[in-house]
Amino acid sequence: MQKIVIFLCLSTLCMEAGAQKANWQNLDLKTDSVFGISTEKAYRELLPKKKATTVLVAVIDGGVDTAHEDLKAIVWSNPKEKAGNGKDDDRNGYTDDIYGWNFIGGPKGDVNYDNLELVRILRRDAPRYDSLTETTVPPAERPQWENYRKMKAEYEQAYTNAQRTLQGIQGFKSVLDRVVAGIGKDTPTIEDFKKYIPKDPGETQICKVVTSQLEKDPDYIKFRDGELGEALKHFEVQKEYQYNLSYDPRSIVGDDYSNSRQRNYGNNDVTGPNADHGTHVSGIIGAVRDNAIGIMGVADHVRIMAVRAVPDGDERDKDVANAIRYAADNGAKVVNMSFGKGYSWDKKAVDEAVKYAVSKDVLLVHAAGNEGKDLEKSTNYPTRVYEDSSGLAGAWIEVGASGPDDDSTLVAPFSNYGKTKVDVFAPGVAIYSTTPGSHYANHDGTSMAAPVVTGLAALIREYYPRLTALQVKDIILRSAVKPTHTVTIVEEGKPRQVQLSDICVTGGVVNTYEALKLAATYK
Incomplete structure (x- = not known):
């Protein structure tokens, strides 16, 4: 929950900056x-x-x-x-x-x-370096192997953060949907959120965050589909595509990717x-x-x-x-x-x-x-x-x-x-x-x-x-x-x-x- 609140606050700064x-x-x-x-x-x-x-x-x-x-x-x-x-x-x-x-x-x-390029490089190098250890890596390849391990650790941390943030956003949206269902309106106003009686601490937090957002911009649909929807989409794309080691769309292009001199x-x-x-x-x-x-x-x-x-x-x-x-x-x-x-x-x-x-x-x-x-x-x-x-x-x-x-x-x-x-x-x-x-x-x-x-x-x-x-x-x-x-x-x-x-x-x-x-x- 904390990650999504932080993300929304950062997004709000951009919204406020837009009033130029x-x-x-x-x-x-x-x-x-x-x-x-x-x-x-x-x-x-x-x-x-x-x-x-x-x-x-x-x-x-x-x-x-x-x-x-x-x-x-x-x-x-x-x-x-x-x-x-x-x-x-x-x-x-x-x-x-x-x-x-x-x-x-x-x-x-x-x-x-x-x-991300990091993912493509890891996918390329994994067959060579994943099986090597401190004792089996050839001395001539140690710098490349150590760099690979560093990149892999960076990837694992970033992927974990993306997953957790996505789960936080999904959790936020799930509770928000429950609150909106309780209000009984597809497009609730700030007054509707203020009058709503939360059923648990999660709903209390959601009402607080959404009320704060609507005080700056009363358009709930803009918040739901814009701020929240874009955050959800962003981290879904990270998980499914950008950080997905199994995903490679290059066959769509149909080029010889190994040939950097190929032009046409x-x-x-x-x-x-x-x-x-x-x-x-x-x-x-x-x-x-x-x-x-x-x-x-x-x-x-x-x-x-x-x-x-x-x-x-x-x-x-x-x-x-x-x-x-x-x-x-x-x-x-x-x-x-x-x-x-x-x-x-x-x-x-x-x-x-x-x-x-x-x-x-x-x-x-x-x-x-x-x-x-x-x-x-x-x-x-x-x-x-x-x-x-x-x-x-x-x-x-x-x-x-x-x-x-x-x-x-x-x-x-x-x-x-x-x-x-x-x-x-x-x-x-x-x-x-x-x-x-x-x-x-x-x-x-x-x-x-x-x-x-x-x-x-x-x-x-x-x-x-x-x-x-x-x-x-x-x-x-x-x-x-x-x-x-x-x-x-x-x-x-x-x-x-x-x-x-x-x-x-x-x-x-x-x-x-x-x-x-x-x-x-x-x-």
Whole structure:
């Protein structure tokens, strides 16, 4: 019961954060009293009468709703491909890739759920290491064996926690259903819960929790199907798919998974079974600004290329590598990567793809992750650090998430950080954007902060097309606005006050207005 109460309290914080000014991420700190990136100020003061060129942005994600009312006008359409003729007209190896490509689909359909990378590595290595002991492991293999044991212990703890939390949520829902049956209404109000006489301590606790929730938002159905329903679904997916060693959906794709150099597999379904995340990301980048509906993206002359490579679970390195190559080969100048994981199966394949994209003047923008960790001590793959010790990917920006208030809460509590690993912060709390079916919703995460920066990078390249990817990165980092106050992070369960410069390279939050002013000075 305690775990579900904690989960609901955390969810409520996100709900309360959602009561922000509309479009807050694009507003200005001085004029609007929220720590946005001053996009609207830039459009008012710097961009009138300036001409823009269209910039192609690749969104590597779980899928994009290409028919969304606020996105359909900016979705990329491959000019060299004829829709629906079943032919690879442009001979790029991908048949009918009109809006992009899906590397986690195949003739049998689309992958929705997948394992965590940790699970896939354990499944791969179990036949070799499970039977070995302290006395039987060959000396040459001891480091790998010890690492395997460490990973297995991590897995067992995480799986146990997921099971227990799921049981707690299921127990909560069971008691809640009993209380609602006792009330005798399908949609009870807060007054109904207050008047209800609990039959046992469990019902007393349920009424207390639900009453507290309904005081903040009186919509019971929203609580039941939203907060509670989403929590239940999340941990069911963890148990049945993400942590399930027996589950492997790769046969759906039908590729030779052992061959990381294989390029031509997948299908052209860029929406897939769940396009919520990728659609939200796309709207932040470039939702149409002047159509009097929906929201306003950061960039005003983009085309979104949808590249599906991220399931509900951890993305696979082979797919990420091919997604990056596809984007680079088909003209993307900025790539958004709002995904990450704690382990890597084949980092070399991703590194090679990153090097390839960088050689083609592509800027890669990556979300730092949502575990509240110091990336100086932990890793969130993919990373710009090449495994072969050949250096770093220069045209790469790592993005942490910030909130709307110019105080110690500026860094989102969930955001990863790192003095040399995270470049900048950008708005990532209660970001209102597009969701499938021409709907809209608030989401939180570094997944939302990265497309803010992607949109800014695209905007710079629209109005200053001669600038290179490295110059655009330099502009974004040099123009970041640096707060003078401390911010709060949590280390080992305890809050600590630090300067933003202690936890990221620039010590700042990106700013469109300052970036465009600086871009105008580059030759």
